Structures are given as structure tokens and as C-alpha cells.
Amino acid sequence: MANATVDRPPFSLDDLAGNPRRHRREQIVRIALQISATLAIVISALIVYSLVREAWTFISQVEWKTLWTKGWFPRRGIYDVKTLVVTTLMVTVISMAVAAPLGLGAAIYLSEYARPGVRKVLKPALEVLAGIPSVVLGFFAFTFISPELVQRFFTGATQSNMLAAGIGVGILLIPLVASISEDALRSVPDSLREASYGMGARKVTTSLKVVLPAAVSGLVAALIIAVSRAIGETMVVFIAGGRSGGALFSTDALEPGLTMTAAMASVASGTDQVKGAGLTFQSLFFVGMLLFLVTMTLNVVADRYVRRVRQKY
């Protein structure tokens, strides 16, 4: 042992530096992945750029008095935005009236009441509903909900009406509300439930007075996200709402109408080319920008609520 050669060390500094090819590959992979991640920023920037450029043309050239008249007829140069906004609000309220109670109810059942075996069957079934494309719900709203429900109970309703469209959007939102709410309810620690049972509270009392208040941030987030989705939903309102090129200002849910999204779709699909009087084309971008701002604000607010749940438990 003692006379082992010391003049040649078992490895040199070069050996420690490693294989240069491995290093290079490491660098390349890292840069490629970094570019992938940075693309998200590029996409956001491109969205804002494409919206703002044409929307600015619209804002700077449009005659302001055409923005507050009695209807939305972009091909004739009449751009009453409140027509679209009010119809959008109407559809949103109707859809939330459907989705909020059904989605929350389903979430409470799945999280608090259902036995694991039952939950395992019912939750995927609800997820199937989540996977139904919106064009399908549009068709369903137009050919089933409208004649079988709306026209049956409200005489005088046209086949294209905003009530059927709103119910269709609501059905689309049920699984979304249910899944986010269920996550929020399940993240409430069991110790709270056990404490409640220990006090002699029944299951209803525990669910409504202990678990629900504890999860309230998450439930609010679920509802806000659902509102944001309802405002941005296009195909259901386009197919079931009459897909007209323009609409008079109206608050009647039994008539056809145009939401912001449906108005964009009909400007884009009315003719082969997006053309029309003067600023028709630019109005599409203006409405798009409004839509973008509204939904983004709602999403940011909802995100804050979701975070609050995470911090708490």
C-alpha cells in the first residue's frame, strides 16, 4: 500500500470537467425548453397586438354617435355596443341560474355524501358531459331545449331564442362549476368535519355551516370562472341564438339575439370575406378586445380566490 505510485493521480482535472458533448447537449436542451416556455409570452403579446391594432383603427375612426343607437348592424355602420353587452349579460345570468345550483349541488354530493364507489362512477360521467363540444350543445339547445322546453312553456317564443341559448351554455358550465367546487370542498380538512360531528351536528349542518363556509373562496372562484366562460362561449349562442347579422336592442329572452361572441362569429361568417360597410371588419376586433378585457379581469380575480384556498389549507 505504502509504495503505491503517487506520481500518477487516478484522475485529472480534465476528467472532472466531464464529457464536453454531454455539456453541449445539456445546454441545447435547456435553451430549447426555455424557448418553449417563453413562447407563452410571445403568444400573449401577439394576441394583444392583433386585437389592439385593428381595434384602435375602429376607435379612432368610428363616429361616436353610432356606438349608442338602437341596435348592432355592423354592415350598415351601426355599432350599438350596449345591445351586445346586455344580451351577453342576459345569457350569462340565465346560464348561471342553471349551472350554479346544479353544479354546486353535484359538488356537495360528490364531496360530502357520495360513498367512494358511487363517486368513482358518477364523477367520470360528469366528466363526459365536460367533454361534449359546444357545437353539440348548440344543436341540442336549438333542436331540443327550444321546442321541448322553452316554446312549450312560453308561447310566442321563436325557435331561436336567448333563453334556450342560455340554458345550453348553463349545461356546458355544470361540470366546470362542479369540478372546481368539488376540489375546493375536498380541500377542507377532515378535522373541521370531525369537530362539527363531535359537537353533535348532523351531516346537513356540517356541510352547510362548516364545510361550505370554509371552502367559500374556492366556490366563489368556481362561479367567477364559470361567468367568464359563459361570456366567452360562442358556438351555443351562435347556433341557438339565431346567427343573424345584426340585432335591435332588446331585453326579451324569448327572441333571437346577438351576444358579443355571436356578433363576432356572424361578422366573420356572414360572407366568405370579412367585408362590409366601412369599419365592419374592425368592429370585430373592437368587440374582441372588450371580450378579452372582461374575461381576463374575471380570470385574474378568480385566480386570487383560488390562491386564497391554497394558502389556507
Place this chain on the structure above:
Amino acid sequence: MAVTHTIGRGAPVAADAVRARLQGKRADTRGVGFRILIIGALAISLVTLLILLVDVAVTGWPVLSTRLGDFVSGDLRTSPDEAGIFQGLRGTFWIGVFTVGLAFPIGIGAALYLEEYAPRNAFTRFIDINIRNLAGVPSIVFGILGFAIFVKSLALFPDWLGGGLFFGGRTTAAAGVTLAILVLPIVIITSAEAIRAVPDSIREAGFGVGATRWEVIRAHVLPYAAPGILTGTVLSLARALGEAAPLILVGAVTGRLGQQTGFFDVAQLQERFTAMPIVITTWAGRPQQGFEALTAAAIVIMLLVVLLANGTAIVLRNRFEKRR
């Protein structure tokens, strides 16, 4: 109070009263009512789903049972007896190719960067916020992006920059890229979640034997996270195939689609296009007799594809959860 009353009348009665109090024999009407209410909420949702599926299947049955072959291989026509969905299927197929080819690798790459490489600084947080915001942007706004960038702006570029070659016009390629961008945030978020769930001990074991970061990722992190990533990607593929709003803006053909290329012909990329959701939207608005059945039949075919994808994802995730 009731208990003290009964004590005077004899011990057995008192015991019964106490037992009744303790066991809460009073009918729990609120509890039962609430249970009925929430089971009802779930039942209504699922029954609606059932009605929808049955309604569509029954309405579409005449077409599916009599001329399925013609229907699947036929072109878009104005006559309901001849119209078919071949061109819609072809468009949807190519959109799927773009989603798999663009959104999947870029999305998983971005997720890997954010979870494995990114330093915790303001820039990383900015990317993260950006991605989460993008996931909430309405799909029709992505259509505006596709229209302004891939249809309009890139058409101005000379051929060698991509204009005219793939984009620059209302082509299949423009539609494919637009939908790939639409689902990219979803791919990133779901993949990042799957990667985050990989225990650190696995990474540390890899580093301990001298592997580089990429070697650890490729040999250990990715295989471990694969089922989770796959679930997310399959779900986003289903989303891309069912999406119609952005395609309307990018300029999907709603009337007749003249040219005829084969199903797998790459030349299709530079041609105008249509897709299954667009075919359904168009047909649903046709007032003529016969188009309702045709629309329903097209929906049945599209749902088969989309629900199969969703079902696969759900099964995968359940097996994945069991393994933990």
C-alpha cells in the same frame, strides 16, 4: 326539561326518553330534504347528458343506418341526400396532427422548463401568470389571433419566411396552428402538474449517480410523469377537435369545398379547409328537411372520436391514481 319530568314517573320511561334524545329519533327532515336536493342536482345534470346523447343518436339514426358509407366518404353538398362529411373529417384529422405535432412537444417542453429548470424569479412568475391567463382567454379571441397573424400578416411575408408556403390565407395549416396555440396553455398546465407530482427522491437518485439534468428528466422524470402528461394531452386533443369558434374566424369553408385532395395528402395544408364542428354548425342552420338528421349523424361521428379520447384519458388517470 322533558327528562326531569319523566323521572318521577319511573326509571324505565326516563331511560327511554334519554335514549330517544341521544339517538336523535326526531325525523331529520332537513337532512333528507337536502340529500334529495343535491342528488337531484347531479341527477338532472346526468339525465340531461343522457337525453342529449339519446336525442342525437335517434335523430341521426336514419342517416347512419341507411347510408353510413356514403355519408362518411361524401363531400359537402346542398342536397341532404348526397351530402357527406369526408372533407370535415379530413380537416379535423389535420387539426389533430398539428395539435399533436406542435402543442404537445412545445407544451411538454415548456412544462419541463418551468418545473425542472426555471429559477424562482420574477421572469418565471411572469411566464407562469401568462400561461394561466392564456388558459382563460375565450377561444374566439384565439381565432382573432389566427386570423390577424396566420391568415393576414404572414401572407405579406415572402415565401421563404413562411408566407405563402404554409400560411398566408385561410388554409388548413393556419387553422391547425391556431388550434395548437389554443390548447397549448392547457397542455402546459396539465403536464406541469404531472411533473410536479414526481417525487424528488427520484431526481436525487439520478443526480447521485452522476446523471445530468436532462438525463434525469429523460430517463426518470418523464417516464414517471408520462401517464399524467398523457391524460392532459389527450384531453386537450379532444378539446381542439371539438372547437369551432376560432375556425370560423380563420375562415373555414361553410359552403361547398371545391378541391379534392386525399385524406392524408399533405397538399391539403395549403388548401382551404373545413372541419367537423364547422360542418355541424353549418348544417344545424340549414332549414331544409333532412339536414337535422344529417347534423345529428355528423355529431354522432364527432362524439365517437371526442368521447373516445376523453374516455381514454379518464381511464388512464384512474389507473395512474391507483398506482400512487
